[in-house]
Amino acid sequence: MSGGHICRNPRRQECRGQRSKMCSAPVHDILLCNVPVVLGIRVKTGVDVRCSEICSSSTVKALIMAVDRSDQNVLHYEHTQEESAPLREDARHRRYTSERSASLKVQEYEKGRGVRRQRPWAVCCRRVFLSWMGADWIFLMLLGVSLALISFLMDVFIFLFTDAHRFLYHLSESNVMLQYLTWISFPLLLMLFAAGLTQMLAPQASGSGIPETKIILRGVIMKEYLTLKTLVVKVISLICVLGSELPVGKEGPFVHFGALCAALLCKFMSFFSDVYKNEARNLELLTAGCAVGIGCCFAAPVGGVLFSIEVTSVFFAVRNYWRGLMSAVFGILIFRLLAVWNKEEETIMALFPTKFRLEYPFDLQELPAFAVMGIVCGFGGALFVYLNGQIALFVKKQKAMKNFLLTNCFIYSGLVSVFISTLTFPPGFGQFMAGQLTQRDSLISFFDNRTWSREGIVEDFHPDDHLSAWKHPQANVFIILSVFVFMKFWMSALSITLPIPAGSFVPVFVIGAAFGRLVGEGMATLFPDGFETEDAVHPIIPGAYAVVGAAALTAGITHTISTAVIMIELTGQIRYGLPILIAVILSNIISQNLQPSIYDSIIRLKKLPYLPELGWGHQEKYNLHVGDFMVRDVRYITLKSTYRDLLKILRTGKLKKLPLVKSEDSMVLLGYVERAQIRTLLQQHAQHLRELVDEERRHASEVSREVHFQRSSEESSGSSAPPKPALKRSPVTETDTDLHKKFSIKNLFCGDTQSVMIEDDSDTEDDVTLRELKEWEGLQLDEQVNFNNCKIDPAPFQLVERTSLHKAHTMFFLLSLDHAYVTSIGRLIGVVSLRELRKAVEGSLTDEGLKLRPVLASFQDCGTGANNFKTEKSDLHKLLDPNPSDQ
């Protein structure tokens, strides 16, 4: 192979200059001229690893082509400038032929790899399989199945643990002390295991996960939150935590599981189909995942989807709602079928089926009671969020506490577990708060169809029945229920601050149900005969109040309305739909005015990047324009930037996307380049320099070697490095610091050269001294960057200085942006990122401090709002001020 005519000019600048003119030549064409060099190195040093490190997939492709086209004299890098026009023509033709031959090669290569001698039906099957793999419904089904399995297995294990706990407790009934030890040690062990596992292996698994998922769905990349390790750790520790009967729930973690499963499935499916390389689509599938998670947790498809929408999104695409619902229905079908096959149920039923009467669910006179309950639950929800926040802040602020936690955070979890277990110990204080009941048993008992406050009812409860927990010789039902509500309230608020996987939905649900039952029993005592109509007397059903209370209190802390739908699906009865909805809405209105939702509260406690919402009625407070809060000191690259500039930018800044402007004077925005691209550019340049040096050395020593080229071995090494799309947002394997090390002038390739020099003793006569090399290397770094093979997004989101805060906010929210460039007459003058926007929104609310304004809160105080058009489309003067010559 002749390898073409390679330029031997000692000052490579000219050659490079010419090359850069050939802007239409694709990567492999340019790389072609380096083929023999690369091969030469390989043969000379015999280091296979280095070759595969240098050779990108395109290089390998180019190698194959270069070998194949050894008879075509296609390398014309010494054309002069006058010849550039025909050269371009030629390049175009060349590209065409090279692409054709490349595709032929790839086909051949694939054939050789394993598809050899396939039957037509096998090919067809393969195609169908691959197209199926890319189809949405396959993904959604797999997602549903995996979450159903997780949910089912988790339930089974939790049941096993609580059963074992009960068994041990009853076994040691002879001795109260022993019984107490059994009662507290079992949960303690589970808790310690869970806390230790979480802290050591995946701290990201702690907490509910909804706040983090919300942030991820906003487009923010959070490391380690969507990995298999996190999933496994979170599943195991959640089983332990729930098995330890701490008053925490599993709905939050299930939203996280959903997102995790979706992300992992996307990764898995991307092996089969290219569709899964589209990041935007994957983010949408993540949304579906969240919906399925919560749906599978409660066997509530519609409520689950709506809940996940409400807690994770501000704007939502209908197609995601469809996707979520489809996947959730499939998942729940499997989840409930597993329960049937496991002989837990006879047929598919709701999780907590109620059997309230169908013909006259409630009297109109009961509606005010439901409404009042909603209002009280609203206050309760706000109090819960406040309490939880205060506990978390206390733990954070107390220095001694903080130090203790940092070192012994799983001991803290253990202490809390012991404390709570002691209080619930059935023969102790637990007898006044139905301590022996699990959350599930409590819920079932609250939804009971009987009226406990009626005489004789409680006394009739069979000792083996769960309901017997509410029977006490000294205290009546009202006292026990009140104690239950009070104790569980602070216990739950405390428990969800622990560094373990823990949701807040279910415990609050239980408290709400207890409160509802309390109100219901009260109503039944007040109106013992119920309400009369023309035909019959309809007694009050306290169980229905429990249903309403559960929904209302949960709505109060989560700030969602879909808890109503979840409640309906959970109980399998919708006759109380209207009272539930009324209570839920009232609870929302109250609590949204007082506190942020529990998830937003955690977001702020954890200081996660979020974007507060703007209320409609507060336009006058947001009388800001992008120009007022944008960052003016933007790091950018120009078309004339040198490699040294790129290196500097990579070293000093942390921007993920760098704007590319035409020149420093004009500042005309041409597009943006991703950080990874810049890294690639530098790598390519380093590689190129390395090659040049090696080549130089080769010529200088005038040692001619024969190039042995084994095509087959090259092919196999090529196949081991699959082509990577350059613009993938996936975690970069080479970190920036690695790169900096490699590129610091001293290490750049002097290191390499030195090593080469040490290796090849025959080259000691080399006339290129180290000092000369360094100088030359400096010049090389000052070379202008060749952007030809760099992928540039020519259409970044642009705002102008006079874009209002409101408009910018809407765009960021709707399009999930994390930054936008500010231009004036095409010139880049600033950048606005999520951070600036957040500051602007919060800054305009400084009087009240940092305060979110949820929607239902705005019902209270939007009467003073003004027309935002007024502020936006205002005087022309500011607009024209920079150009007074026009007036």
Add this chain to the structure above:
Amino acid sequence: MSGGHICRNPRRQECRGQRSKMCSAPVHDILLCNVPVVLGIRVKTGVDVRCSEICSSSTVKALIMAVDRSDQNVLHYEHTQEESAPLREDARHRRYTSERSASLKVQEYEKGRGVRRQRPWAVCCRRVFLSWMGADWIFLMLLGVSLALISFLMDVFIFLFTDAHRFLYHLSESNVMLQYLTWISFPLLLMLFAAGLTQMLAPQASGSGIPETKIILRGVIMKEYLTLKTLVVKVISLICVLGSELPVGKEGPFVHFGALCAALLCKFMSFFSDVYKNEARNLELLTAGCAVGIGCCFAAPVGGVLFSIEVTSVFFAVRNYWRGLMSAVFGILIFRLLAVWNKEEETIMALFPTKFRLEYPFDLQELPAFAVMGIVCGFGGALFVYLNGQIALFVKKQKAMKNFLLTNCFIYSGLVSVFISTLTFPPGFGQFMAGQLTQRDSLISFFDNRTWSREGIVEDFHPDDHLSAWKHPQANVFIILSVFVFMKFWMSALSITLPIPAGSFVPVFVIGAAFGRLVGEGMATLFPDGFETEDAVHPIIPGAYAVVGAAALTAGITHTISTAVIMIELTGQIRYGLPILIAVILSNIISQNLQPSIYDSIIRLKKLPYLPELGWGHQEKYNLHVGDFMVRDVRYITLKSTYRDLLKILRTGKLKKLPLVKSEDSMVLLGYVERAQIRTLLQQHAQHLRELVDEERRHASEVSREVHFQRSSEESSGSSAPPKPALKRSPVTETDTDLHKKFSIKNLFCGDTQSVMIEDDSDTEDDVTLRELKEWEGLQLDEQVNFNNCKIDPAPFQLVERTSLHKAHTMFFLLSLDHAYVTSIGRLIGVVSLRELRKAVEGSLTDEGLKLRPVLASFQDCGTGANNFKTEKSDLHKLLDPNPSDQ
């Protein structure tokens, strides 16, 4: 009053020039100098109408002020250019004082009007009232109440009509011919009335209204669709149509009613609160309106909200879901309470409550049957949409038919009514299809808890019972049900093409329920003993199949999943939730692959402006950039535009928003101006010219007249014309053609002058001849536009040429844009509107013709998708091509 010192220069240019320098002077300051002139004319000619035509509300305010400040020498329009700086200072001071005095005046004036001697508590009450008026919840409650009232009243009237029909029918039982005549004439009369009313008063009221609402919510302004007249006409004609028992529904019109009520309420509330002048917010409230409409129609809050979101939106904000749900719950509460107070119900219940067993709703072996039903319903739904489209196309394409329709379209409605009534005539063919049942009665009978196919059941139906319609001596239940399904299928498809208000949801619902009942009865015949479990035997419940069938078929034609939720809320039982959801999803998958939804089909038949969705799997088909399909020939105005240019643009183009560029050479985009603003600019200029001429004449004739000024009368005329915000998007009272007439050079103000000249015989000696005037007028039109008081939005949405179709599509969808400007380095180079975007999307699908790709359809064929980043972030060459000098 002295009237100040008014410039007497015969060439007014200089004077204008000075004035335009005073860019900070508000309208009323400028107008002040014309006060005596206007008054002079008024006094002279005594034409009150003309005065009110000239005097805008600001003029009146200015008048009051001018009179009040007759002692302040505030009119300084003869300052020379050198004095402009102090002048500006002075103007600022003057503005301040004038504003203060104006506010004092207004306060005084208000006092005088009726708020005189108010107590502090009254002031407080007033403030609270006004702030309440601006609060969301008040609006939502009013919306809910109004829709509940409409829904309730409509139901009452429809019931009255159908009852009257039955009464007359039974009255004429003696003679079959008479009975037949009664049977067909009653609906015929109602239909003719409805069709006539619709066609004559508000053709916009015809059809379902969902397609139009969808378009309106996309941000497109559709004239006359949201007026009170349309509401009244649609309500009355819908009552008549439904009273005539044509197989059409009311859910579509109710979505329209919701939007109508919301729009009208916004208009009404804007009298009390400025918040309602925010168009974006009003559009959001419209969304809530749609949700309430459908919710009140079915007493299904959650399902209604979800349905309205699915059929009208692609992206939705969670806050709208909350708003809709809140309003819907309130509306439904009122709606159902009205029913209770009207003694229709004992307590709040579902509309079609079912009483299926709670303990074992269905066996797992029934699930495949439900799934198959879903699939069949999917095909059925697609067939229905196809049939409906074919009928509509046939009617449109047949020339004779078209001519006939254009002239006698309400006769056509009558004919269809007679045809359908004849077929349903109970003693005739109607006996084989339960012809005497209304839609409501049919639904109730389908959801019956008994198994009709069992021996003896049908025979036991009491003749007075609705169910007796399914009893026939010759035909069994299967035959009647089959005939019912077949006949109603084409009848409904035909009926909804009529030019009357008609929804397609309910009839399809009934057909689906009948089909489900048929399947259920078949299953019950196949498995007469039902399914055995360990404990007991559970027979099949055909009523549940009817529920599933109804939901599935409706889902098939509307392409929504929320029909499942509506079904659950409608029947008040959720135990069949999972089978319903499974059937609905399968039906959706099938039908979305075959046909667009009925609403999208109507949108395309009516050629409404819509934006098709892009499927995820079809990126390779949309390999287009904005530069490929934008309109390059943009009409624009420059800062140097003359009034003549504005006039030309208004006359020739139809753009709602005109881009403003710096100059024709630079083309730098400064913002956009709304058409209404330009109209206002021209009006102001015209008025100014008129005043100048009058003034000129006054001075030329040198006739001094005494100015009689009656302050009180001016005040009263002022109060009758409330101030209008200039930027309101509300229908413009003055049409463009009117304006053109007024502004055509001949009519501009020569007409006025002539009339003045004819009236004032004393002015015949006037030295300003007509010809001179025309010349001067021409010069005035060539004057540069004064944009000082023009509202300019400085931040229009901008795209660049290389923005991909995908990105542009997403932005248009998310931000509900109807156009965006394309800029290159700040220069305006094109515009993209909804139309271009649609063409681009459709054009790239030409192989398959015009085809929408709904989401669930993409489940089938998205395996071939590619990464859209590849096409977007591609070669730099195109980007740099226009600037080769940089390389």
